[in-house]
Amino acid sequence: MKKIISSLALLGAMLFAAPTFAEDASAVASAPVAEAVVASEAKTEPVAVATASVVASEVAAAPAAPVVTINKGDNTWLFIATALVILMSIPGLALFYGGLVRSKNMLSVLMQVFTVFSLISILWVVYGYSLAFTEGNAFIGSLSKVFLAGVTPDSIAATWNKGIGISEFIYIAFQGAFAAITCGLIVGSFAERIKFSAVLVFCVIWFTFSYLPLAHMVWYWAGPDAYTTAEAATAATATAGFLFQDGALDFAGGTVVHINAAVAGLVGSYFVGKRVGYGRDPMTPHSLTMTMIGASLLWFGWFGFNAGSALEANGTAALAFINTWIAPAAAAMTWLLIEWMWKGKPSLLGAASGAVAGLVVITPAAGFVGVGGGLVMGVLAGAAGLWGVHGLKRWLGADDSLDVFGVHGVCGILGAILTGVFASPDLGGTGVWDYVANGVASGYSIVTQVKIQTIGVLITIAWSGVVAIIAYKLVDMTIGLRVKEDEEREGLDVSSHGEKAYNM
Template identity: 70%
Template sequence: MKRFLAVLALFGVVGLSAAPAFADDKPAAPVAAAAEAAPAPAAAPVAAPAPAAEAAAAEIPAPKVDKGDTTWLMVCAALVILMSIPGLALFYGGLVRSKNMLSVLMQVFMVFSLITVLWCIYGYSVAFTEGSAFFGSLDKLFLSGVTPESLAATFSKGVAVPEFAYIVFQGAFAAITCGLIIGAFAERIKFSALLVFVVLWFSFSYLPMAHMVWYWAGPDGYVDAAAAEKLGATAGFLFQKGALDFAGGTVVHINAAVAGLVGAFLIGKRIGYGRESMAPHSLTMTMIGASLLWFGWFGFNAGSALEANGTSALAFINTWLATAAATVSWVFAEWLIKGKPSMLGAASGAVAGLVAITPAAGFVGVVGALVLGLLAGVVCLWGVNGLKRLLGADDSLDVFGVHGVGGILGAVLTGVFAAPSLGGTGIWDYVTNAVAPEYSIGDQVIIQLTGVGTTIIWSAVVSLVAYKLVDMFIGLRVPEEEEREGLDVTSHGESAYHL
C-alpha cells in the first residue's frame, strides 16, 4: 500500500509539473486547430460550425463526401477491430500460463463486445457531441438522429465522411483501449468484476478523455479570427490547450496503462509471484498477436487522418518505421544486457514502437519517427524491468511498462519532433489555411505535459474509485483455490487445450 500511495503521489507530481499550461487558456497557435490532429477531434456533423456569423457562414463550402476517403475509413475501422480480436487476445493469451489462456481470450472478446454496445447506446454521444469542455451531451443516445446521410467533419474544409463510418472507427478505439487494461491483472480477476469495472472506467475515464482531447466543431467554420475563437471555446479541454495527440497516446495508451497499474496494486500479486515460474505458455501465439497488432495499427494511425491523403501516408510510413526501429533497439539492448535476443523482446519492442509513434504519427517526419522508435525500444525495456521492480506491482503483462512508458515518451516527444525545423508538420491555422509561422518546442512540450498529467491524474482517480466500488459489492479477486486451478475451468468451465 505504501508503494501504491507513492505512485499516486508521483502521478500528482507529473500533473503539477504541467501547471503553467493550465494557467494559459490559449491554444498552441491562436485560432489554430492542430493540423490533421487525432483520430478525429471532429466527430461533430459538418453542420456544427453554424455558430459562425451569417456572413462568414456564407463562405463555408458545401461538404463533399469522397468515396475513397469513405472506403479508407471503413477499412481502417475493420483493421482496428482486427487489432482487438484476434490480435490483442492472442498477444495477451500467449503471455499467460496455459491454464488461463481461454480466460484471457474470453475477457478480451467480451470487453470488446460490451464496449461496442455501450458506445452505440451513449458512448459516442458523450465523447463526440458539443457539451462542456469535459463531457459531451446526451443528444445522440442510441445514435439518435444519425442517418446514412449524416456527415462527420474531417480535417479539410469542405470534406466530410459518413458519420456511421466515423462512429465505427472511434468505437473500435474505445473497445481496444478497455481491452488493454486486462493485461495488468491477468490470471486473477473475477470475470464479473472485470465487466463492471470496465463499464465504470469507460463511462468516467475513457469518454471524458476522448472528449477533452479530440472533440472540436470541425474546420469549416474557421473563416476568421472571431469565428475561430467562438468555435474553439466549444472544443474539449485539452484540444483548446493545443495538445497534439494524433491517434491516442493519452486517450488510449496512458489512460489504459494507469488504470491497469492501479488495478495491479489493488488486486495484488499472483499467488507464487516471484517464486514460481510464470513464463508465457505460447510465444508462438504472442508473435502472431503482435504481428496482427502491427498490421492493424496501420488502420489505427493512418486512419486517424480520416482521409486518404498525404497525412495518412505520413502516418502509415511512420508507423512502419518506428515499430521496426523499436524492435531493433529492444532486441539489441536485451542482447547486450542478457546475452541472448528473445522473441518475447522482439514482440514487446514492436508494441513499444507502435505505442510511442501513436500520438506523433501524423505530426512528425520520418527522422522523428526513427528516433522515437529507437528510444521507445530502450526506454520501454527499462520500463518492464527496472521501473517494474521500483514500483513493486505485479503488472502481469507489462501494460504500464509498455503502454504507459511508451505513451508518455511519445506524447512528450511529439511536442519536439512536430516542429517544422525538425521535419514535423507544425500547427495548421485553419483561418489562414497555412502552417502557423511560429512553433515553440518548449511551449508545445509544456502543453504535451499538461495532457499527460491530466490523463494520469484523471485515470488514476477514476480507476481507484471504480475498483473500490467493485471490490465493495462484488470482490475483485477470485478465491485462492480457483486461481491455482486456473481461470479457464473455474470461471468459464472450459479449457483452451485438451491434451
C-alpha cells in the same frame, strides 16, 4: 447473486447520473457550418488551436465555407481502417496477451478481451459516442445522440479539410473500435487472478467516467468548416474539449488510449494484488508463438489505427502509415540489441515487445512528425520500454502481469511529450495548421508545445488514476475483485468458465 444485483443497481445509478457531466448543446452562431453537414463532430487533431487567431488577424475577409460532401475514396479508407482496428482487438490483442499467460489461463484472457470488446461496442452506440463527440462542456459531451439519435445514412462527419466529409456511421464505428481496444488493454495488468464479473463491471464504470471524458477533452471540436474568421475560430474553439482548447496534440491516442489504459491497469494490479506464487513460482509465457502472431496482427491493424486517424486517404495518412512502419521496426531492433548485449541472447519476446513499444510511442505523433523523427522516437521507445518492463516494474513493486504500464504507460508518456519536439517544422514535422488562413502557422515553439503536451499527460494520469481507484473500490465492495486462491491455482479457464484452451 445479491452482490451482483446490488452492484448493477449502483452502476445504473451512476450511468443515469452521467448527464450531469454535460450541458445542453447549443449552436454557435459565429461558427457557421455548411447546411450539407449533418454532423461535424470529428476526431480531428487540435492543429488550429494554438495560432489560429494570430494568422487570422491578418486575413481581411474569409471566403464562404464550402458545401461539405462525402468523398467516396476517404469513406472507403475509413471502412478498411475500422476493420483493421477491430482486428487489433480480436484476435490481435487477445492472442498477444493469451500467449503470455500460463496455459491454464489462456482461455480466460481470450474471453475477457472478446467480451470487453463486445460490451464496450454496445455501450459506445448506446451513449458513449454521444458523450464523447457532441457539444456539451469542456469535459464531456451531451446526451443528444444517445442510441445514435438523428444519425442517418446521409449524416456527415467532418475530416481535417474543409468541404470534405465522411459518413458519420463509419466514423462512429472507427471511434468505437478505439474505445473497445482501450478497455481491452487494461485486462493484461491483472490477468490470471481477477473475477470475470469484476472485469465487466469495472470496464463499464471506467469507460463511462474516464475514457469518454478524456476522448472529449482531447478530440472534440466543431470541425474545420467552423473556422472561417478569427472571431468564428475563437467561438468554435471555446466549444471544444479542454485539452483541445489548450492546444494538445494527440494524433491517434497517446493520452486517450495508451496512458489512460496503462494507469488504470497499474492501479488495478495494486487493488487486485499479486498472483499466488509471484516471485517464487515460474510464470513464463505458455506460447510465444501465439504472442508473436498477436503482435504481428497488432502491427498490421495499427496501420488502420494511426493512418486511419487522418480521416482521409491523403498525404497525412501516408505519413502516419510510414511512421507506423518504421518506428516499431526501430524499437524492435533496439530492444533486441540491448537485450542481446545484456543477457547474451536475443529473444522473440523482446523483439515483439519492442515492436509494440514503438507502435505505442508513435501513436500520438504519427501524422505530425517526419520520418526521421519517427525513427528516433522508435529507438528511444525500444530502450524506454525495456527499462519499463525490467527496471520500473521492480521499483513500483506491482504485479502488472503483462507489463501494460511498462510498455503502454512509459512509451505513451514518452510519445506524447516527444510529439511536441518532433512536430516542429525545423525537425521535419508538420507544425501547427491554421484553419482560418489555410496554411502552416509560423512561430512554432518546441518548449511551449512540450509544456502543453506534459500538461495533457499529467491530466490524463490524474483523471484515469482517480476514476480507476473509485471504480476498483466500488467493485471490490460489492462483488469482489479476486477469485478464491484454490480457483486461481486451478486456473481461470476451468474455475471461471468451465472450459480449457487445450484439451489433450
